[in-house]
Amino acid sequence: MTLLPFEYYIERYLEGSITPEEWKSLQDLINNPDNDIILDRIMDSQLASRFASAENYPLVIERLKKELIENRLIKEPVLEKEKQEPFQQEKQEAPQPSYSVRFLKKAHLRYAAAILLLLIGVSIAYFWMSVGNAEKLTTTDTYHHLETDIGPGGEKALLTLADGSTIILDNAENGNLAQQGSAQVVKLADGQIVYNMEDLAGEVLWNTMSTPVGGQYQVILPDQTKVWLNAASSITYPTAFVDKTRKVKITGEAYFEVAKNKQKPFLVDIDGKLTVQALGTSFNINSYKEELSVKTTLIEGSVRIYNETLTSLPISEQQLNSSVILMPGQQAQVSSKDIKVTSGADIDQALAWKNGVFDFNDADIRAVMRQLERWYDISVKYEGNISGHIFKGKMYRNVNLSDVLEMFKKMGINFKIDGKTLTITE
Amino acid sequence: MNLDTKLPEKNLYNEKELLLRIANADERAFESLIERFGSTIYGHALMYLKDARLAQEVSQDILLNVWKHRSELPNIENFAGYVFVMTRNRVKTVLRKKIMSFAELPEDGIHSALAGTEAGLEYKELRDIINAGIEELPPRRKQIFKMSRFGGLSYDEIARQLNIGKSTVKDHVLEALVYLRAYMKEKHGIVLSALLGVFLSAMTFLIGMIF
Numbered sequence: 001m002t003l004l005p006f007e008y009y010i011e012r013y014l015e016g017s018i019t020p021e022e023w024k025s026l027q028d029l030i031n032n033p034d035n036d037i038i039l040d041r042i043m044d045s046q047l048a049s050r051f052a053s054a055e056n057y058p059l060v061i062e063r064l065k066k067e068l069i070e071n072r073l074i075k076e077p078v079l080e081k082e083k084q085e086p087f088q089q090e091k092q093e094a095p096q097p098s099y100s101v102r103f104l105k106k107a108h109l110r111y112a113a114a115i116l117l118l119l120i121g122v123s124i125a126y127f128w129m130s131v132g133n134a135e136k137l138t139t140t141d142t143y144h145h146l147e148t149d150i151g152p153g154g155e156k157a158l159l160t161l162a163d164g165s166t167i168i169l170d171n172a173e174n175g176n177l178a179q180q181g182s183a184q185v186v187k188l189a190d191g192q193i194v195y196n197m198e199d200l201a202g203e204v205l206w207n208t209m210s211t212p213v214g215g216q217y218q219v220i221l222p223d224q225t226k227v228w229l230n231a232a233s234s235i236t237y238p239t240a241f242v243d244k245t246r247k248v249k250i251t252g253e254a255y256f257e258v259a260k261n262k263q264k265p266f267l268v269d270i271d272g273k274l275t276v277q278a279l280g281t282s283f284n285i286n287s288y289k290e291e292l293s294v295k296t297t298l299i300e301g302s303v304r305i306y307n308e309t310l311t312s313l314p315i316s317e318q319q320l321n322s323s324v325i326l327m328p329g330q331q332a333q334v335s336s337k338d339i340k341v342t343s344g345a346d347i348d349q350a351l352a353w354k355n356g357v358f359d360f361n362d363a364d365i366r367a368v369m370r371q372l373e374r375w376y377d378i379s380v381k382y383e384g385n386i387s388g389h390i391f392k393g394k395m396y397r398n399v400n401l402s403d404v405l406e407m408f409k410k411m412g413i414n415f416k417i418d419g420k421t422l423t424i425t426e
Numbered sequence: 427m428n429l430d431t432k433l434p435e436k437n438l439y440n441e442k443e444l445l446l447r448i449a450n451a452d453e454r455a456f457e458s459l460i461e462r463f464g465s466t467i468y469g470h471a472l473m474y475l476k477d478a479r480l481a482q483e484v485s486q487d488i489l490l491n492v493w494k495h496r497s498e499l500p501n502i503e504n505f506a507g508y509v510f511v512m513t514r515n516r517v518k519t520v521l522r523k524k525i526m527s528f529a530e531l532p533e534d535g536i537h538s539a540l541a542g543t544e545a546g547l548e549y550k551e552l553r554d555i556i557n558a559g560i561e562e563l564p565p566r567r568k569q570i571f572k573m574s575r576f577g578g579l580s581y582d583e584i585a586r587q588l589n590i591g592k593s594t595v596k597d598h599v600l601e602a603l604v605y606l607r608a609y610m611k612e613k614h615g616i617v618l619s620a621l622l623g624v625f626l627s628a629m630t631f632l633i634g635m636i637f
Contacts, residue, residue, distance in 0.1 A: 014603075043514045047510055051466055057464070060465065061461055061465060064485060328477070
């Protein structure tokens with residue numbers, strides 16, 4: 001029996017014996033509609049025998065159940081509230097909220113207007129490490145005395161043009177915002193900022209988009225690379241990528257979907273400390289100063305990380321040797337002079353902010369509070385010995401601070417709130 | 427494609443009832459649906475995507491989709507066929523995306539492995555883990571896999587020796603790879619870079635097969 005070329009490449013791919021040349025051929029063939037039918041046929045026969053077999057991945061089943069049921073991915077929160085809320089009486093004054101689980105569809109940055117309550121996982125499981133804290137489950141009602149609640153962050157950013165003038169983006173009307181060289185800066189109906197023409201012969205003008213504490217924003221760079229900026233972050237980029245590399249600078253946290261262009265490597269300079277080189281790739285960089293390390297999480301494609309600022313490519317052998325390449329699903333943590341790579345990074349967690357969610361999986365209380373500080377523009381203090389609280393679960397980001405505090409209360413976390421200062425007490 | 431002739435009975439005599447309960451948002455019922463189809467979906471996704479995490483995400487998406495469209499479930503005549511087609515299409519989409527986005531993979535995998543900082547596991551330890559995984563394969567599959575990987579026999583040669591079809595041999599080898607990949611991840615959380623790095627020198631061939 002002779003195999004069609006495409007069939008052969010698929011087989012080689014599945015076996016893991018495909019060569020680089022064959023890989024290229026597979027790439028050429030995979031999108032051909034005729035081959036789609038062949039792929040259907042191959043998969044059909046494999047699936048048929050798979051449906052017949054009794055193979056079992058119990059740990060996977062457990063995780064699927066956990067994610068889909070226990071963590072309530074399938075849950076419309078309104079049901080959860082009715083069923084699970086032993087604290088209902090405390091919420092009676094609140095109007096019946098309407099909910100959305102839209103974020104699951106990756107509706108980037110589109111916050112449903114009316115989400116009130118927070119938990120996707122009912123329960124943010126919460127462990128008291130010390131004994132005898134049961135009485136602390138009854139917490140003070142301090143937050144009820146809040147005269148004005150603190151709302152969540154939103155779509156806010158400041159655009160600084162090459163001449164130093166600034167545009168406040170949440171107020172700006174849609175349409176043309178400015179002319180930068182030959183590029184027009186346009187604000188789309190959904191709030192995105194786009195540079196609609198790349199004039200490679202023109203003058204290079206540098207723009208900076210920055211988000212305040214409690215803000216986030218999205219920009220499409222002149223090369224069509226998409227960038228999401230988390231709160232208290234910034235990106236500086238040229239209005240045309242005329243150099244041999246596409247170089248941008250960031251602070252804080254950003255998620256990139258880099259447009260493919262093999263001729264022009266995409267370089268992200270992180271606060272003058274390190275450089276991430278991307279080759280048609282999606283990745284998240286968390287470089288907040290208050291976090292212990294700069295975390296780069298690769299979603300797809302590949303990136304190379306240099307523990308220094310690059311001025312140009314190509315680079316020296318030594319620089320290459322001290323750099324690290326990430327594979328999808330890996331995370332690099334860069335601290336002072338050390339790069340640590342871990343596989344199986346929690347991608348959901350790394351991208352949660354972009355999808356409108358806090359993901360507190362296994363976070364300790366201080367890491368959780370740092371996120372809240374950046375999103376609610378509050379400052380958090382600690383009184384006494386606060387530790388041993390491990391959070392689990394997820395929460396929408398577009399809820400008011402009082403809802404977050406409500407949750408803390410249920411978890412038995414004691415706190416006081418005074419203006420914009422949240423104090424966690426023992 | 428007529429799924430009825432292709433799909434064996436999965437003993438879903440109460441399938442109708444199960445689907446009705448799911449349509450009524452019964453979580454228990456959905457749980458047993460996950461138990462019935464989760465491994466099948468996952469196995470297929472893992473075979474094609476070669477990434478346990480991605481396979482898990484894809485499986486999750488497919489099942490979530492079933493849940494989202496639960497109101498339509500009672501009208502579905504052949505539910506296994508419905509899952510079948512959804513799995514095939516979803517895996518195809520992700521596979522295409524993966525193939526198109528991994529232009530540099532063959533080279534980068536090596537660089538990454540060599541640059542990896544987690545070379546803590548010893549060669550012997552890894553070899554033991556893989557061998558333990560192979561030992562957990564069903565006897566026939568184990569035999570065929572060993573003949574193929576360690577005996578250096580071609581599919582044709584194995585087929586002739588065992589007097590079975592070549593495609594059966596191939597299926598066993600591919601399934602063994604899916605199993606080993608899941609085994610490494612589930613039982614040992616094996617880190618790709620470390621594994622590759624240590625193995626490249628000694629077991630290039632086998633490693634190519636697994637990752």
